Amino acid sequence: MNKQTVRDIDVKGKRVFCRVDFNVPMQDGAVTDDTRIRAALPTIQYLMEQGAKVILASHLGRPKGKVVEEMRLTAVAARLSELLGKRVVKTDEAYGDAVKAAIAEMNEGDVLLLENVRFYPGEEKNDPELAKAFAELADVYVNDAFGAAHRAHASTEGIAHYLPAVAGFLMEKEIEVLGKALSNPDRPFTAIIGGAKVKDKIGVIENLLDKVDNLIIGGGLAYTFVKALGHEIGKSLLEEDKIELAKSFMEKAKEKGVNFYMPVDAVVADAFANDANKKVVNIDEIPSDWEGLDIGPKTRELYRDVILKSKLVIWNGPMGVFEMDAFAEGTKAVAQALADAKDTYTVIGGGDSAAAVEKFGLADKMDHISTGGGASLEFMEGKQLPGVVALNDK
Numbered sequence: 001m002n003k004q005t006v007r008d009i010d011v012k013g014k015r016v017f018c019r020v021d022f023n024v025p026m027q028d029g030a031v032t033d034d035t036r037i038r039a040a041l042p043t044i045q046y047l048m049e050q051g052a053k054v055i056l057a058s059h060l061g062r063p064k065g066k067v068v069e070e071m072r073l074t075a076v077a078a079r080l081s082e083l084l085g086k087r088v089v090k091t092d093e094a095y096g097d098a099v100k101a102a103i104a105e106m107n108e109g110d111v112l113l114l115e116n117v118r119f120y121p122g123e124e125k126n127d128p129e130l131a132k133a134f135a136e137l138a139d140v141y142v143n144d145a146f147g148a149a150h151r152a153h154a155s156t157e158g159i160a161h162y163l164p165a166v167a168g169f170l171m172e173k174e175i176e177v178l179g180k181a182l183s184n185p186d187r188p189f190t191a192i193i194g195g196a197k198v199k200d201k202i203g204v205i206e207n208l209l210d211k212v213d214n215l216i217i218g219g220g221l222a223y224t225f226v227k228a229l230g231h232e233i234g235k236s237l238l239e240e241d242k243i244e245l246a247k248s249f250m251e252k253a254k255e256k257g258v259n260f261y262m263p264v265d266a267v268v269a270d271a272f273a274n275d276a277n278k279k280v281v282n283i284d285e286i287p288s289d290w291e292g293l294d295i296g297p298k299t300r301e302l303y304r305d306v307i308l309k310s311k312l313v314i315w316n317g318p319m320g321v322f323e324m325d326a327f328a329e330g331t332k333a334v335a336q337a338l339a340d341a342k343d344t345y346t347v348i349g350g351g352d353s354a355a356a357v358e359k360f361g362l363a364d365k366m367d368h369i370s371t372g373g374g375a376s377l378e379f380m381e382g383k384q385l386p387g388v389v390a391l392n393d394k
């Protein structure tokens with residue numbers, strides 16, 4: 001990576017404003033998945049060991065510039081304290097005199113967590129005044145919030161203009177793994193793209209078609225491709241206005257010598273429900289009043305073979321409605337194939353695919369699970385991430 005990291009600066013005795021992505025799932029006031037908190041620990045612990053005063057900042061949810069009680073970071077601070085085995089002071093605001101006073105009390109190695117930065121309208125507007133108010137709290141800025149790096153906000157981008165700005169270890173790892181895949185991949189290189197809509201994956205499919213050897217399509221978006229081939233798809237998800245685009249992707253794949261894999265069979269159901277009637281049909285035999293909710297067994301075998309023969313696989317988006325057990329088998333089969341592919345470097349592109357490998361208990365079998373959903377998608381589209389661009393060059 002051509003950006004400076006925490007290794008490139010001296011933080012001893014310094015106040016370090018460290019942006020993390022603690023946007024974690026919560027239920028009834030408790031953190032239900034602490035993956036993102038654990039992912040930031042290497043940077044936090046390093047800063048503590050180096051004798052920095054660690055001031056952490058994060059958003060949680062989308063409070064739209066107002067204080068929303070359920071989106072306070074109090075439970076996150078408690079979980080972080082447990083993980084660090086050390087008290088984490090949590091302030092009720094994210095800048096201002098009370099925060100400055102709390103920081104003045106800090107000793108080297110102490111950790112403080114600011115309140116949700118999205119409680120202030122200036123955060124998402126990237127207001128320079130708010131960015132300066134954050135910068136006033138510290139001597140150095142560290143960005144370890146890969147998951148929010150696609151947002152040009154005051155705490156992810158603006159502040160970097162007012163302080164020496166470097167990347168944390170999580171940010172560095174995410175950029176290195178995803179960057180290597182896109183610029184210098186081990187081959188055969190396979191991308192698996194699933195999820196609900198073609199619309200959300202246009203950029204990533206376009207960019208990856210220039211780079212991969214194999215492109216595997218699954219999930220709801222596959223049906224627009226099936227339709228583009230001239231087959232009936234019953235009540236399956238269809239984006240009429242993307243049929244031509246789907247055709248052009250298939251043509252481009254042919255021109256570029258990319259193997260384009262589509263489902264050859266599907267699990268169809270007579271309703272969008274776990275207890276619906278379901279059956280397996282060939283992809284060109286979907287009955288008119290049924291909908292495809294998962295890839296079928298022949299497709300699972302086909303995709304497994306491609307995965308096992310690959311040296312690098314990137315996966316983004318589930319193969320079916322995996323939240324319902326009745327339609328989770330396709331997503332599970334892909335996750336299992338990735339887990340079994342010992343000579344393959346496996347990268348999970350965040351979001352629902354990461355949730356799926358967690359759900360199936362296969363997370364520890366993957367080489368890299370991105371902590372970014374939207375951020376990893378934008379990175380795979382070949383876009384520059386503002387939170388990274390703003391950091392100091394090496």
Ligand SMILES: Nc1ncnc2c1ncn2[C@@H]1O[C@H](COP(=O)(O)OP(=O)(O)OP(=O)(O)O)[C@@H](O)[C@H]1O
Binds near residue numbers: 197218292317
């Ligand atoms: N055949 C299908 N029909 C309808 N919905 C489907 C189908 N296959 C998958 N889905 C749904 O697609 C959703 C995931 O799509 P999405 O595009 O959000 O994926 P993602 O990119 O992994 O997620 P994220 O945006 O969180 O990164 C899941 O909720 C899943 O139930």
Ligand SMILES: O=C(O)[C@H](O)COP(=O)(O)O
Binds near residue numbers: 023148151375
């Ligand atoms: O969960 C995420 O993808 C990041 O934390 C960014 O959140 P946002 O989509 O609300 O900006």
